[in-house]
Amino acid sequence: MKPKFLYLFLFIISINCTKTTNNDAFIKQVAGRYLFDSDQVIEVYFKDKVLLLTWKGIKDIKPMKFDDDTFFVKEMNEKITFKTNPEDQKEYLVLLPKEDDAEITFNFKKLEKNEFTPSEYLANDNYEKALAGYIAIQQKDSLNIAVNENEMNAIGYYHLEKNETQKAIHVLKINAVLHPNSDNVFDSLGEAYFKSGDTLQAIANYKKALAIDSGNRRAKNVVDRFDKK
Structure with a gap:
């Protein structure tokens, strides 16, 4: 098998073998509503410990899970993760940069429970x-x-x-x-x-x-x- 095809094969296998479920600590940490823009939100929730999104009126978007906290959302054509911003200690939904050496931007802040658009x-x-x-x-x-x-x-x-x-x-x-x-x-x-x-x-x-x-x-x-x- 040629190297590039071997790499692709192993990549596909690695995705298929990744568990789609998430642990309780991660669910508690990231579940909630994130401010997508000035007047829209991305809702992050879980069914049977599987991460789902509601975005721009589209419900039950099921991102592809890469690892414990990294997902690909085909509807956005973006790879996402969840991180705490050291500047404000708030949780953010982050769009991962396309380039490996690019700086991470804290894109969408998690809203408080009583905070609405x-x-x-x-x-x-x-x-x-x-x-x-x-x-x-x-x-x-x-x-x-x-x-x-x-x-x-x-x-x-x-x-x-x-x-x-x-x-x-x-x-x-x-x-x-x-x-x-x-x-x-x-x-x-x-x-x-x-x-x-x-x-x-x-x-x-x-x-x-x-x-x-x-x-x-x-x-x-x-x-x-x-x-x-």
Whole structure:
């Protein structure tokens, strides 16, 4: 057998012979949720002591195990491990560098049990913490998709279409705080208040939209109609 084929054969055998299960200490150490980006997480969990991931909505991703703490995730096309960062003593999910001599980057920090992303706070109707989280993201990166005006507006209208008017109002109020110079966010908030039956707040927000852009036709039509009454 030629050397390169022998090496490949032994490599495949070594993978197949590696146990897929993990010990209790490792499971306790790494199970949890890791901050993938500003508003998404990677969930690490175990079934029958086999490591699984949930990432970007894909559940039960089963990485290939190389050794006790190293795995290959084909969905990411990345080799991962878990390490404690000496700077903050926190656990991290680490993408192993492609080059052997490259420095390791501590990529994704493990979240505390009571720590959530802004969108998770939003889903759980914790609007105060959701707003604080979104403001923090915006301060670091104003172009981050998580605080995009149109994306947030779409979430508000999603709730409006489901007749969840109070949720829509809360979402659109957050959008108004994040984008106070946009007539569109106040126009949308006015619409949500109208649908909830709160005409006074609806008119107030339409007037805010007009103050930003006097050419906002819908806001002008609504305000003019009620001012004539």
